[in-house]
Amino acid sequence: MTRNELWRVEKYLRNLFRLDTITVVERPKAPDSAEVMVNGEFIGVIFKDEEDGEISYAFNMAILEMDLPQAPSSRA
Numbered sequence: 001m002t003r004n005e006l007w008r009v010e011k012y013l014r015n016l017f018r019l020d021t022i023t024v025v026e027r028p029k030a031p032d033s034a035e036v037m038v039n040g041e042f043i044g045v046i047f048k049d050e051e052d053g054e055i056s057y058a059f060n061m062a063i064l065e066m067d068l069p070q071a072p073s074s075r076a
Contacts, residue, residue, distance in 0.1 A: 001026065001034050001048050009034070009046055009057055036061070 001009075003026075010024035013036065024046060025035045036044045036059065044061030 001031065001046075005048070006034055013059075 006024045006026060010022060013022045013024065014020055019038065021039045023037045023040075025037060027033055027035055027045075033045050033047045035042055036046055044059055047058045047060065049056045049058060
């Protein structure tokens with residue numbers, strides 16, 4: 001991904017999530033993707049896809065079960 005694409009995707013994500021601490025960082029060994037960070041912490045990967053002359057970007061974020069909060073207990 002070019003620096004221009006990185007900037008555009010970062011700007012889009014910041015506006016979408018209303019979060020100015022999102023950054024999109026290049027991956028030198030994987031030119032078709034970039035890392036997404038929040039406050040310097042890795043949260044996922046953006047993959048660029050070019051097909052039939054159209055470009056799209058897919059955001060992939062893994063969420064570990066151990067990072068999820070406990071669900072409130074239900075009362076009967």
